[in-house]
Amino acid sequence: MNTNTVVSCKNIEKRxxxxxxxxxxxxxxxxxxxxxxxxxxxxxxxxLELIAGLRLEHEGDISYFDKYTESDRETDPTVKNNIGYTGTSNYFVPNWSLKQVKEAQDMLFDDFDGNKYDQILNELAISDPSKDKNKKVSSLSDGNKIKLMLAGVFARETNLLLMDEPASPLDPLMRDKLCSMIREYLEAGEGEKSVIFSTHNIADMENVTxxxxxxxxxxxxxxxFVEELKEKYTYVKGDKADEETAKPFFYDMTSSSFGFEGLCLSENLDKLAGLDLITETPTLSQLAVGIMRANTKLTAIK
Ligand SMILES: Nc1ncnc2c1ncn2[C@@H]1O[C@H](COP(=O)(O)OP(=O)(O)OP(=O)(O)O)[C@@H](O)[C@H]1O
Structure with missing residues (x-):
């Protein structure tokens, strides 16, 4: 697939x-x-923090929107204003009230839309702006603190959102809501807006990845692209009797006393011809876990 690039990392080393x-x-x-x-x-x-400019020292180059350098990101407000970031921990002052949080963002970002922010807070079931403006950040649960940051970035006019584990502290309903918000953000951008997020909640985030x-x-x-990875790899299951014959052609295999299963490079499937196997398109979770297990340095997991 020929696509343009929103962030390009070249020869990055961070030690x-x-x-x-x-x-x-x-x-x-x-x-x-x-x-x-x-x-x-x-x-x-x-x-993510190197891309966001929160960790500055590293080797190599990062470019943004096909033309801006890291130094542009620091000096040209059009680049910085185009990027929203949420981290894993709350970056608002704990003692601030919700009213102060909103005022601070209004002051910091020219493109901050206060009405949209209130509407998102409402949709995320965190606050009724008319009643809760004196509530302190410190009184919010971890999930609600994350929602406060998410509302902040989604209420701005950006073209790139960087989000570090946004789904982790959210309940399943709110993860679903987050997926919808990401989808709506991308659709509103008509190809110009992009999102990069980290996640351990692969299954919950699959439909937005x-x-x-x-x-x-x-x-x-x-x-x-997930669709291409799902063609590159096939999920294969087989009976115990075929395990040793099949094993050399598996990318990653787990076995039990009943049989074996795991990821196979689709190009290797013909080498398994003649065995009694079930082949399936892998889910993103199966792909990710198989690739992680095949590449981990933690021998206990292998
Ligand atoms: N400031 C730092 N000083 C020293 N080591 C660090 C520092 N920040 C991160 N590391 C190390 O870098 C490695 C990568 O950490 P990082 O937080 O990027 O991992 P991660 O993939 O986000 O992990 P997780 O899924 O647990 O959040 C870890 O071994 C961590 O201990």
Whole structure:
């Protein structure tokens, strides 16, 4: 698929004492929702924060909207104003009232739409703006603090949303609502708006994930449009008797006393001809877990 790029990462290296993120080339498609998926400590937050400009020191280059550099992101307000970011922890002052949170965002962002913000807070069932304006941020639950940040970014006129695990603290209904909000945001952008989010809630976010990037041990283990990945890999199940014959042609296999199952590269399926197997299109969860397990450095998981 030929697509434009909203964020392009080239030769990125970010080192900590016990960790290195190394990304040779990663282009996030413009007009789509991309999910960053990977085990704990894989480097998803590090990558998102490098893109958001919250961690500045690194090697390599990140470009935005096909033309802007990282230095443009810092100096040109049109770039910064075009990007919304939500992190895993609340960035509003705990002692602020909801009224102060709204005023601060109104002051910080020219494109902040107060009416839209109130409407989103209402839809997210966090507050009735006419009654709750004196409620303190600190009195909100973790999920409601995340909703406050989500309302803030969705109430702005941006072309790129970066969201670090937005679904984690949300209940299932609100995850569904978040998916709708992301879909509506993309549709309103008519190909110009993009979303990049990290998630461990793969099944809940599957229907809003167009492109997936699987991050493992600081590098990109796999990436692609979900529909293309579902063609590249096939989910295969078989009986115990065929396990040893099939194993060399599996990308990732788990076995029990009854049989085996796992991901196979579709191009290898002909090598399994003659075995009594069930083949299925993998779900995004099956794809992600299989790819994560095949690439993890945690031997206990293998
Ligand atoms: N400021 C820091 N100093 C040292 N090491 C760090 C720092 N920030 C992150 N790391 C390390 O970098 C690695 C990647 O962390 P990161 O938060 O990016 O992972 P993640 O994929 O977002 O994990 P999770 O799914 O648990 O949120 C971890 O080993 C972490 O300990």
């Amino acid at each position: 900590y004492k016990n960790f290195e993120l190394k990304v040779d080339s990663l282009d996030f498609p413009k007009g789509f929702a991309t999910a960053l998926i990977g085990e704990n400590g894989a480097g998803k937050t590090t990558l 167009d492109y997936a990037v699987i991050v493992e041990n600081g590098s990109i283990a796999e990436q692609g």
